Amino acid sequence: MMRRSAEQLDDDRMLRESARNFLEARCAWMPEPRSAAMFADWHREIAELGWFAAGLPEELGGLGADSFQGLSLIEEAGRVLLPLPLATDILIMPWLMRRLPKALASLAEPLAAGRARFGIVREDVRSGGLRHMGGKLSGRGHLSLDAAAATHWVVLAGMRSVGDAALLCVEAAGAGFQPVRLLDGRSGALPRFSGSEAAVVLATGDEAIELAAEIEDRAVAALLADAYGALAAGLALTVDYLNQRKQFGQSLGSFQAVQHLMADAFCDLETLRSLALWTATALTGEPTERTRAAASAKIALGREGLAAASRLIQVSGGIAMTEDYRIGHIYKRLQVSAALHGGTESHIDKLAALSLPPTGRNEG
């Protein structure tokens, strides 16, 4: 990000422009929910555009694109509030296949072609977590954005101790979940395991924990790119609205109070963007730095991101309270993102632990 060559920058720009053109032409936001058939069409077309193949290494038939390019696709999808989850297939699986070619190489071509779709299943501590013992998987998964439509699940089990940690690949067809509708209209799944699911072990112990940590950080990076795209589009929309709409005989945009709320929203947005960029850069770096960046970014999503969306609603007034207007949907999308992959408060705790010196206290 920080220092890309002129050639890379040109590539980035072309990729982003073609993605934006496609998304605006085919997937422009509208308030009405779309059909499952539409989702399937989109997914097929996106596969044809090569979005899933891009990040795969060349030896697996990919283009070896880096995370920045994947994230810019996700950001563009965020601009139109695409209800299709792409992050795992674009940003996580190509990287994981590069890391674990032996176990996953056979799925690379199906991923690239859009036939295989992946979902991340994290354990839900609230309901007792996920255990993998004696080859059997049991327990409940946390709310997953992409498990419902996936053909394969990447399961993060027992990550609270090295002895229990296992990273698994499970065929979704044999696994159960409760489908749920999310606040922002997207679909989610609450996975559950009975012990009868066929699970391929990808890694255990320290390796599983390290991979799981990177999966989480990549998932956060994707949430941030999505949120930034959504908010940036929302900010532009709001500027247009404020310059058009009149109250007390002036354009809304000419009121100092409105201008300052918008300036605050812009500061929020730029903080979000900076932390998203840091996280993107840190994906290729040292794990502690990477996790510190991701925790900072996730906090920004929950604080600055939601604050910016709230401000856009506030300055827009009543219209932003209607289901037909885009701004409310941006707010809801961010609210969902804030709750996924660890809430804001838990990332605050995490960042405190990662950045504060030890004091020799005893933790409860």
Place this chain on the structure above:
Amino acid sequence: MMRRSAEQLDDDRMLRESARNFLEARCAWMPEPRSAAMFADWHREIAELGWFAAGLPEELGGLGADSFQGLSLIEEAGRVLLPLPLATDILIMPWLMRRLPKALASLAEPLAAGRARFGIVREDVRSGGLRHMGGKLSGRGHLSLDAAAATHWVVLAGMRSVGDAALLCVEAAGAGFQPVRLLDGRSGALPRFSGSEAAVVLATGDEAIELAAEIEDRAVAALLADAYGALAAGLALTVDYLNQRKQFGQSLGSFQAVQHLMADAFCDLETLRSLALWTATALTGEPTERTRAAASAKIALGREGLAAASRLIQVSGGIAMTEDYRIGHIYKRLQVSAALHGGTESHIDKLAALSLPPTGRNEG
């Protein structure tokens, strides 16, 4: 407060007006520090006005005035940022003498006449606390606003356990302290005890803990009255300044951004006032409610109070950064108050413990 008779309200108004007249005539705020001789004069004149006698019960030669009246005197003193600490002699000692007439009656007349002056000494956990064992007092006291000028100290020792708790009265002449100058120009003291001080035991065990809790809550009520007085005067001063001062060809007060900052400051101020009033009312009530009110008020001092003062500085601009202008001194006074009798964060913890239901967790 909430429902006072018409007669009481008239009394209140007269008392407040006479206090304001005296303070504005004799103790008007000015940036230059005042001499010790001036402080002694003021103290004598205030005693002559009957401020210390007012709260004493009639049988001890007082007027039986209630806490509201005492607090309104303290609030008025706050308006001129009076550098003389009055809270203990006006609000705490008359009440304590009523509670412990046997031990303290002989000091009532000297208090009323201004010959006896009292200071509160709390233990400083940071430096090991205060212990009273075998008739000897040892350890260090917390920063005290009024111990330096006092003839007698009321010492709160060992309050962390019923077995150690002791409320004591110590003649200041025999006790040592490190004099300190406070941020806002007032004087303070860091008391220390070597075991040789003559200490009269006022109460021990549960009774000492109960009395100490009420002393602390009364001290907080006084800090709030003082802060409200200081801020209310500062707000009025700032309104005048903003209406006079021109920038970009308009009065500063006509800018929407300035207006909204001032509206925010006013909201802060009114929240502070409401919690101060609640605390004042709760002084005569049930201990848990009283402490909840005082904790809420103390949080408001540290959050809304400092926020309001910061906003007054911000809208005033450069002038508020100078030593010659009153607004900076208000900020400094509140900063000192926020650090006395428990900081903001510790009152937040306290209020959480007082207002949240138990969860059956184990505290570290």
Place this chain on the structure above:
Amino acid sequence: MQRFIFEAECAAADAPPTSVFGVYLVGPTIYSFGSEEQKRRYLPGIRSGAEFWCQGYSEPEAGSDLAAVRTTARKVEGGWRIAGQKAWTTEAHFADLMICLTRTNTAVKSQAGLSLFVLDMQAPGVTITPVITIDGAHSVNSVFLDDVFVPDEALIGEVDKGWTYAKFLLNHERTNNAQVHRSRREFERLKAAAALCIGESGRPALDEPGLRRRFAIVEQKLGGLEVTVLRVLIDQTQGREPGPEASIVKIIGSQLQQAITELAMDVFGAAAVVAPEAGGGETAGWTERHLFRRVVTIYAGANEIQKTIVARSTLGLR
């Protein structure tokens, strides 16, 4: 004051909120400015709840700026013809009657030239179109008025004086909009839920230090607001109408209402972003409330408008 206690008890008992527009807004307006005939005709129905009212103030081009009202009332034989569009009309689809702000004098600008009418929602020419809000629910509407006839007796007070009456009504609305009892009740329920709810770390949510701190700060602010509202009510019982200081309780109250549901979202975590039909249980209602709650800093005079009023009227900035 009696109303404060009444509402505190209602909220504590989880009673359904009484019809806000009828009891608190239309009632006082008709009581203060209506004719004897209007009082006889409408007040009993408001008191008993037999007739349900909606408020026809806001319009597509006149949200916080009521002076921009474009709906017109044209004098005709025996009455008036009202034409225009009202927006954000809460519960219009249940209402029997509307208190309708219209322009009766198009020659003058802004606040002057407005009049208040009582309008029968069953009258010919009234069309109600639902507006689905951010929470996916239907409580507000657009109301189209296509030359709706109202008789002369429907005029409240005098022609072209509607702004004075409307301002009175808005002041009432502001006090009411502090919503302090509802906030207290919601907050106590949230505390109870958070003591039981397991947080992401596996501890009860109420043991998470960050959440504890935020609970304490809401507790402090809510305590402050409760006293501030009492102070306003004491002023009222001493015979003063709600003045500009009522604007503060709307500002603080609305911020607090939002802070409470924001806290709830963090307490319930992922469970709170699952839509209600699947969720239920402890999070039921919180999510929709949280979304719809964004409106409270916008309606009844956006907080920005309130702050300008506080600065100019209360503080005297100019």
Place this chain on the structure above:
Amino acid sequence: MQRFIFEAECAAADAPPTSVFGVYLVGPTIYSFGSEEQKRRYLPGIRSGAEFWCQGYSEPEAGSDLAAVRTTARKVEGGWRIAGQKAWTTEAHFADLMICLTRTNTAVKSQAGLSLFVLDMQAPGVTITPVITIDGAHSVNSVFLDDVFVPDEALIGEVDKGWTYAKFLLNHERTNNAQVHRSRREFERLKAAAALCIGESGRPALDEPGLRRRFAIVEQKLGGLEVTVLRVLIDQTQGREPGPEASIVKIIGSQLQQAITELAMDVFGAAAVVAPEAGGGETAGWTERHLFRRVVTIYAGANEIQKTIVARSTLGLR
């Protein structure tokens, strides 16, 4: 970019801050707009630190509004006579030279008609009066200019074009005012102190959950600002002058500078409100910094002005 790294290293090594006005503000102005003679005369002294500069922009009636500058420069034989008063002149009492904004054309209003001069602080007619600030210290001054003579060569660039040059300088000041390195260094020192300092409950301050949470939030915001400043610098290295986005780093940076010392006040508690001569030790400097720190949201274009610039120039609101 090199400056970013240079400053990061200086801050980490606790080096004394270099003269801000000379190196970052006057230097670029003379380099960009000065004559060859001026560059030869002044740039070496700036680089070596041999000559110390102060900035004569603000006046009693012109704080954030530089268009209101009243100090005049009157053309005389061989030069100009400068008369007026400058306010808030930081380090004027140490300065050898002032870069002085004056009105050369009183016929036109506002921004037009201003010119920039180099003024020798030793010249007859210059009087410096100390202004003691909220922290009890002397760093700013009022400077009275009583018909001070400057030669023709003292004019920077063209007559009446001073506003253009001053704006350029202010943009530089804004970027510099993010103070990201100083904030990082201060914050790391505060963390180390808080790990050792015992809080009111008897635990290390850094174990108090409320403080931990606030530390984490500052960490997050500071991390964000560091990247934002880098982004601005990358723009600069790609040949663009600091544009309106530089206003964001001033807004966020100043808020963060205040958040850090506010946190310090709560970490040190009562020890922080004891004046320095008695306190010393771990709190040394924090208290005064905290007080003086209120200025950062006011100076160099108050944050309210910056927000208006962001809204209008960056976002295009009108």
